[in-house]
Amino acid sequence: MPILQPDQIYQLLRNLTSPVVAITSERGGKRNGMIADSAVRASIVPAIPRVSVYIHKFNYSHDLIFESGRYVLHLLRDDQFELIHRLGFTSGRARDKLAGVPHRPGTLGVPVLDDCYAHFECRVANVMDTGSSTCFLGDVVAVGHGAADRPSGTVMTADHFRANMPAEWRGEYEALLRAAQAYAAERSRDIRPVVWSGLQAPG
């Protein structure tokens, strides 16, 4: 069996990266949006649609979602580079990143972006602590397409984003990735038993 170096393992694992999604959240009148590429379908039951996504604890969105138990996950079209730059390269702690991004409140009160491939409004059903991030399992309670109300275009994949982002963003993207990796390296072994507040104790 070949012995793989950590970088080779990481490159293999990159095959499991998800499409690039925009995650919006809201708590006490504060709204926010971020970008993730760690979202997966988390149910095979058509009548119980679920998604999950890993969000680092240093992100403002993490606290908004953890404390409100709600988020909206948007699949994006493969031409939505500007939105990814706006939501995924800086934090919403200091400024309202959704100002100027057309959106409306969804059924859960969380912003739904008008321009996207599709959106899934989610109520958190459970969480898993990874030390550096939380995996949020969401029950999908409402779904819609973008402004045209039908799927149009092609979904933005992580490979497409990495290969085609404007050259002047690449240095910043790689620096942010390295910083997130350093943060995660320090905390990944410190996994806490977290019981999601919405769960009933067995009995």
Ligand SMILES: Cc1cc2nc3c(=O)[nH]c(=O)nc-3n(C[C@H](O)[C@H](O)[C@H](O)COP(=O)(O)O)c2cc1C
């Ligand atoms: C392509 C791409 C993928 C990303 N994937 C994730 C992810 O899966 N999980 C995560 O926590 N952050 C991810 N990020 C980083 C966040 O979007 C970024 O830290 C953002 O500024 C967080 O904003 P906030 O602090 O306003 O929540 C990604 C960023 C980009 C550009």
